Amino acid sequence: MLEVRDLHSGYGEAVVVRGVSLDVGAGEIVALLGRNGMGKTTLIRSIMGLTPPQVRSGSINWRDESLLGLRPHEIADRKIAIVPQGRRLFTSLTVIEHLTMLKNARAKGGWTVERVFGIFPRLAERRHHRGAQLSGGERGMLAVGRALMIDPQLILMDEPSEGLAPVMVQHLEEIILGLKREGLSILLVEQNLYSTLAVADRVYVLETGQVVHHANVGELAQHTEILFKHLGVH
Numbered sequence: 001m002l003e004v005r006d007l008h009s010g011y012g013e014a015v016v017v018r019g020v021s022l023d024v025g026a027g028e029i030v031a032l033l034g035r036n037g038m039g040k041t042t043l044i045r046s047i048m049g050l051t052p053p054q055v056r057s058g059s060i061n062w063r064d065e066s067l068l069g070l071r072p073h074e075i076a077d078r079k080i081a082i083v084p085q086g087r088r089l090f091t092s093l094t095v096i097e098h099l100t101m102l103k104n105a106r107a108k109g110g111w112t113v114e115r116v117f118g119i120f121p122r123l124a125e126r127r128h129h130r131g132a133q134l135s136g137g138e139r140g141m142l143a144v145g146r147a148l149m150i151d152p153q154l155i156l157m158d159e160p161s162e163g164l165a166p167v168m169v170q171h172l173e174e175i176i177l178g179l180k181r182e183g184l185s186i187l188l189v190e191q192n193l194y195s196t197l198a199v200a201d202r203v204y205v206l207e208t209g210q211v212v213h214h215a216n217v218g219e220l221a222q223h224t225e226i227l228f229k230h231l232g233v234h
C-alpha cells in the first residue's frame, strides 16, 4: 500500500533522511524505532507532505500513485492521516470542534464523533473543553480521534504514547490493535519499546537517517542484542 523508496529528505543543507526504503501493507502495523534525532519525524512529515522538511529524491507511492508534490490536505483526501508529534491541537477550539472540522458534514458512514467518544469516553465528558484546558492524556486521545475522523486507511502516528500514563498507554495499544483488526494500516513512531513490541508486526530501526535493521517483531524479541546495539536499551 505505502511504498517508500530511496527517500532523501532534509532541512536546507542538512539531509536527515538518507536513502530510506520501507513498505506498509494493508492491515499492517509497522514501527519505526531509533534514538532521538535519527530522522523518524522527518520521515513521517515527508510522507504526509508537511514542510519543512523538503524531499530531495526518491519516491513515496500510495496505492501505486506518487504522493510527492501533493499538499497535506490532498494526501489526507487519499485516506492518510497523521497523529503529529506534540499533538498540534488548537488551544481555543473545543473537543467537538476539533473532531468535526475535517469531516464533510454530508459524509456518510465511517467514523463519527459518537464513535470516537465510544472508544474515548473521557473525550465525551470533555466535549466542550478547549484544547488549552485538556490534560496531556486527553490531548493524545483527541489527536488520535481527529485522525480517525477522516476515515483513514493509513495512520502515521508520531509518538502517540508520549506523556501518557501507563494505563492510557495500554488503552492506546488496545485501540491500535482494534484498528488493525478493522484493516487499517499504521506506521508508528514509538519511543516506548514495550508498546512497540506489543502492537507492531514489523520494525525498521533508523540510525542517522538510514535503515540499519528490519525485522518481524517475533525475530526482534529473540534478538534483543540488536535493540541494545541500536537503541541503547536492555
Ligand SMILES: Nc1ncnc2c1ncn2[C@@H]1O[C@H](COP(=O)(O)OP(=O)(O)OP(=O)(O)O)[C@@H](O)[C@H]1O
Pocket: 011, 014, 016, 034, 035, 036, 037, 038, 039, 040, 041, 042, 043, 052, 085
Ligand atoms: N525544522 C528543522 N530544521 C532543521 N533541522 C531539523 C528540523 N527538524 C528536525 N531537524 C533535525 O533533523 C534531525 C532529525 O530530527 P527528527 O525530528 O526527524 O528525529 P526523530 O528521530 O524524530 O527524533 P525525536 O524522537 O527527537 O523527534 C535532527 O538532527 C534535528 O535537529
